[in-house]
Amino acid sequence: MARIFPVLTALAAATAVAACAPTVGRNGFQPIDVMPADIQAGTDDKSTVLAKLGSPSTTSVFEGENVWYYITQTTEQYTFNQAQVSQRSVTAITFNAGDDKVLEVRELDLEAGEQIAMNARQTPTRGRQLTILEQLLGNVGRGQLPRTEENVPGQRRPD
Template sequence: MLRRAAYAAIAASLLAVGACTPITTYSGFQAIEANPKDVKVGTDTKSTVRGRLGSPSQTSTFDPNTWFYIDQIKETVAFRKPVTTRRDITAIQFDKDSEVVTSVNQLSLKDGKVIAFNGRETPTRGRELTIMEQLIGSVGRGQMLPNAEDEGVPGQRPGDRR
């Protein structure tokens, strides 16, 4: 009887410890055969980089000649928010005319910056409807079925009678 209780206590403690192990999630570019760090400045071109590494994770918004290869690892423990434990970004810049690599920069999680977003909202015209006004607002309007006048209104397909 004492042995069974001891085994049950050990099993319960193993389950409790197992529930707290982090779940690791890998996302982004996963280097399998080639590494973005192996790109050579002055010798590689857009086509050789794309052939070796594949399409970039992201291109620059303002300069299509800057490619980013991004990978990150997140860990989640139980019900908590995921925490990014590692992020590696390789930024490859190409010459605009010759498409030859001009620079390769390595960035990590330490290079990131926290951005404080503005939580305010831009007001819109009109007034906000209450829940009751939203629920019964269209009851007396008679707009449940389309009218014959709605034919040819932009956004309607010809002959569509929904």
């Protein structure tokens, strides 16, 4: 028994330490050979950027196809808690509309992001509000049509 106690204590300590380690997730664009910061304004164009970095994570909605975004995000999750974003990198590459040359390469990080407050208003739906009794008793008696010998649509067939 004296030999088992230190082993169980070490096992419990190892389990407690392992439970404190976060689960790390990396999502989005993963640079392999070329970093987005290596793109040169004025020399690279859309085809060279596509060859070096691959297709962008997303393109700009408002400027058309002239701004490409490469987005990388790292999240950490401890045990049963919700995952938290620990790092974010957004590279915005702006192209000239005339000759598709790179005009600007901007790097944005987690601090450059903005929190957007969602609007709490609700869109009303058509129809009416049912009371609790109407919801509970609403289906009582439905489908109990009288039996007839005629084959009339909406009537139950005789068994």
